[in-house]
Amino acid sequence: MLPFVFRPRLLSISAPSSRTSSTSASASDSVGFSGREERKKRRTCTSWRMSAATPAPAAMPAGSSLSKLAPLEAILFDIDGTLCDSDPIHFCAFRELLQQVGFNDGVPITEEFYSATISGGHNDDLARALFPDMDHEKAMKFMDDKEALFRKLAPGQLKAVDGLHDLCRWVEDRNLKRAAVTNAPRANAELMLSLLGLTDFFPALIIGSECDRAKPFPDPYLKALQLIDASPEHTFIFEDSASGIRAGVAAGVPVVGLTTRNPEKALNDAGASLLIKDFQDPKLLSVLEELEPTAAGSLQT
Numbered sequence: 001m002l003p004f005v006f007r008p009r010l011l012s013i014s015a016p017s018s019r020t021s022s023t024s025a026s027a028s029d030s031v032g033f034s035g036r037e038e039r040k041k042r043r044t045c046t047s048w049r050m051s052a053a054t055p056a057p058a059a060m061p062a063g064s065s066l067s068k069l070a071p072l073e074a075i076l077f078d079i080d081g082t083l084c085d086s087d088p089i090h091f092c093a094f095r096e097l098l099q100q101v102g103f104n105d106g107v108p109i110t111e112e113f114y115s116a117t118i119s120g121g122h123n124d125d126l127a128r129a130l131f132p133d134m135d136h137e138k139a140m141k142f143m144d145d146k147e148a149l150f151r152k153l154a155p156g157q158l159k160a161v162d163g164l165h166d167l168c169r170w171v172e173d174r175n176l177k178r179a180a181v182t183n184a185p186r187a188n189a190e191l192m193l194s195l196l197g198l199t200d201f202f203p204a205l206i207i208g209s210e211c212d213r214a215k216p217f218p219d220p221y222l223k224a225l226q227l228i229d230a231s232p233e234h235t236f237i238f239e240d241s242a243s244g245i246r247a248g249v250a251a252g253v254p255v256v257g258l259t260t261r262n263p264e265k266a267l268n269d270a271g272a273s274l275l276i277k278d279f280q281d282p283k284l285l286s287v288l289e290e291l292e293p294t295a296a297g298s299l300q301t
Contacts, residue, residue: 065254065273066236066254066256066273066274066287066290066291067287067290067291068233069233069234069235069236069254069291070234070290070291070292071234071291071292072174072176072234072235072236072288072291072292073176073177073230073231073234073235074176074177074178074179074225074228074230074231074234074235075171075176075177075178075235075236075237075238076178076179076180076181076221076224076225076235076236076237076238076248076253077178077179077180077181077202077237077238078180078181078182078237078238078239078240078241078244079180079181079182079184079189079192079193080120080182080183080184080188080192080240081119081120081240081241081258081260081261081262082161082238082239082240082244082258082260083160083161083164083180083192083193083196083198084158084159084160084161084164084192084195084196085159085161085260085261086150086154086158086192087114087115087119087260087261088157089150089153089154089157089158090114090118090119090150091111091114092153093146093147093149093150093153094109094114094118094146095108095109095114096149097142097145097146097149098130101142103130115261115262115263117129118130119241119261119262120183120215120240120241120242120243120244120262121183121243122183122208122209122214122215123140123143123147123183123185123209124140124209124214125214126143127139127140127142127143147185147187147188150188151187151188151191154188154191154192154195155191155195158192158195158196160196161258161260161278161279162278162279162280163278163279163280163281164196164279165197166279166280167279168198168201170288172201174292177203177228177229177230177235178201178202178203178204178228179202179203179204179205179206179224179227179228180193180198180202180204180205180206181206181208181220181221181224181237182205182206182207182208182220183207183208183209183214183215183220183243183244184207184208185207185209186205186207186210189205189207190205193205203228204224204227204228206220206221206223206224206227207220208220211223215243215244215246215247216242216243216244216246216247216250217247217250218247218248218250218251218252219247220247221237221247221248221251221253222251225251225253232251232252232253235253236253236254236255236256236273237253237254237255237256238255238256238258239255239256239257239258239272240257240258240259240260240261240262240267241262241267242262242266242267242269242270243270245257245267245270245271245272246270246271248271249270249271254273255271255272255273256272256273256274256275256276256284256287257270257272257274257275257276258275258276258277258278259275259276259277260278274287
C-alpha cells in the first residue's frame with residue numbers, strides 16, 4: 001500500500017498530520033491507497049463498480065421496530081444515494097480534482113477509499129480530513145469546485161433509485177407529511193430534486209450546513225420534524241450512509257437503510273432498523289402494508 005501522501009500540484013498542500021475531523025463520517029487514517037497503477041487506469045466514471053467484498057443485503061426482521069410507528073404520519077428522505085444513485089458522480093468529481101491537486105502524489109483515489117472516507121460526509125468536515133494542513137478557506141474552495149463539477153456532470157447521469165416514483169405516489173395517496181434532509185449544498189439538493197421531478201413533492205428541504213450541526217448530528221432531522229409538525233413516534237427515515245443513519249437514530253427516529261453503495265455492515269452498525277435494496281424491495285412493501293393496511297391504493301412492484 002502507498003503511504004498517505006500529499007504533494008503540491010495546483011494547490012499548496014503540505015505534508016499530512018495525524019489530525020482528522022472529530023465529526024468526519026469516517027477516519028481517513030484507517031484507509032490506504034492501492035498502488036496498482038494499471039488498475040487505476042481502467043477505472044472510469046462509466047465503469048463504477050461495487051467492491052466485490054461488499055456483502056449482499058441479508059434478510060432482516062421486517063417491521064420489528066417500524067411496526068410500532070402505526071399509524072404512519074411522515075417519512076423523511078435523504079437525497080444523495082437515497083433518492084438517486086449519485087455517488088458515482090461524486091466519486092468521479094472527487095477523483096478528478098484530487099488528482100489535479102496532487103493528492104496522494106497524483107495517484108487516483110479508489111472507490112473503496114471514497115466509500116470509507118468521503119461518502120456521506122459534510123463538506124466542512126471533509127475539507128479538514130482531506131487537507132488537514134491547508135488553509136481552511138482554500139480547502140473549502142476545493143470543495144466548492146468539486147460541487148460545481150458535480151452539478152455539471154449530474155444532468156446527464158443522475159437516475160432515480162428503482163421504485164422511487166411509485167413510492168412517492170404511495171406517499172401522496174396517503175397525504176403523508178414529508179421532507180428532504182441532506183448534507184448536500186442547497187444548489188446541489190435543488191438540482192437533484194429538479195432532475196428527479198420532485199421539487200414540488202417536498203414541502204420542506206433541510207440543508208445540514210444551515211443547521212447548527214450537520215449529519216451525523218441529529219439537528220437536521222430534528223429541524224425537519226419541527227418544520228412539518230411530525231412526531232418521531234410516527235415517522236421513519238430513508239438513508240443510505242452510516243453518517244445519515246446515526247443522525248436519524250440520534251433524533252429518535254427509526255431509519256430504513258438503502259444498500260445503494262455502502263456496505264451492509266456499516267449501515268447495520270450505525271443502527272438501521274431495516275435494510276433494503278431499493279424502493280421495490282419486498283421487505284419495504286411488507287412494512288408499508290403493515291403501517292397502513294387499510295389505506296386506499298397500493299405500491300406496485
